[in-house]
Amino acid sequence: MDIEKPQRIVVKVGSSLVTNNGEGLDHAAIAKWAEQIATLLSAGHEVLMVSSGAIAEGMQRLGWTKRPHDIHQLQAAAAVGQMGLVQVYESCFARFNLRSAQVLLTNADLADAERNANAKATLETLLVLGVVPIINENDTVVTDEIKFGDNDSLAALVTNLVRADLLVILTDQGGLFTADPRQDASATLLNTAVAGDPALEKMAGGAASELSKGGMLTKVLAGKIAAQTGASTVIASGHETQVLTRLIDGEKIGTRLTAA
Ligand SMILES: Nc1ncnc2c1ncn2[C@@H]1O[C@H](COP(=O)(O)OP(=O)(O)O)[C@@H](O)[C@H]1O
Ligand SMILES: N[C@@H](CCC(=O)OP(=O)(O)O)C(=O)O
16 A cells, blocks of 8 residues: 555445345444554545435334325434434444544535534544544435435535545446446446536436435536546445545545546
C-alpha cells in the first residue's frame, strides 16, 4: 500500500449490497469492509462511509415483506432500521479497535452555509480522532431523497465537503456497463470515462430492486458532482474480494470516472 501518499476516501455502500436478499443486513459483508477500512487507516488513509440500508433493515425489523408506498411509513422504517444499521457497523469496527460515529445529513443541510461549516468541522474532527463516520440521509426530515434513493449524491456532496481525493461507490454490479446488464446480456463494462460525459447518463438505468432506488444514473451523476472538487469516482462491486484495499493499491477494478 502506498503510504507515501495517504488519501482521503469516501466509501458509499448501497441498499442492494448491505442487505442480504431481503433477509436483513449482511453482517459478513459489513465485517469485510470494516476489516479493509482498518487496513487503510493503519496505512495512513482517512475513510468516511456513506451507508444506505436503513429502510431495508427497518422493513425487516417491522416484518414488512413489501416496500410501502406511503412516504411516512418509509421514513418510519428508516428510523427503525438506522438503529440496526449503526449497531452492525459499530460492532464490526470494534473488532478492529476502531470507533465509528453516526452522522445523519441531508442535501439541504449541506446547502446551508452554517450547517455545511458545522458538518465539515465535525467530520474533520472525527477523522483527526481516528473515528470512522457512518453517514446516511436523515430520512426523518426529508422525502425527496427517499423517493429518488439519493445517497449517491449525498456521498458526492460529502466528497466535496471534506475535499476527499476519491469516492468509491460499491454496488451489486461490477461497475457501469454500456446498458443495464440485468436487461441486456451484451452490455460491456466501461473501465474508465470522464466524469460528466453526457453519454454515461444514457447508459445508466434504474435500480435493481424495490429496496434500492437510485440505480446507476444517480451514481453517474454523483461522479459528476465529486469531480467538481477534483475527486475521481470508482463504481465497483462490493462483492469483489478485498475491493477497497486492492483499489487503493492501484488495481483497476470497476469503472473509474476521472475529473476532466
Ligand atoms: N448501465 C448500467 N450498468 C450497471 N448497472 C446498471 C446500469 N443501468 C442500471 N443498472 C442497475 O443499477 C443497479 C444498481 O443500482 P441500485 O440498485 O440503486 O444499487 P445501490 O443500492 O447499490 O445504490 C444494478 O443492479 C443494475 O441493475
Ligand atoms: N437513506 C436510505 C437510502 C435509500 C436508498 O435507496 O439508497 P441506495 O440504496 O443507495 O440507492 C436508507 O438508508 O434506506
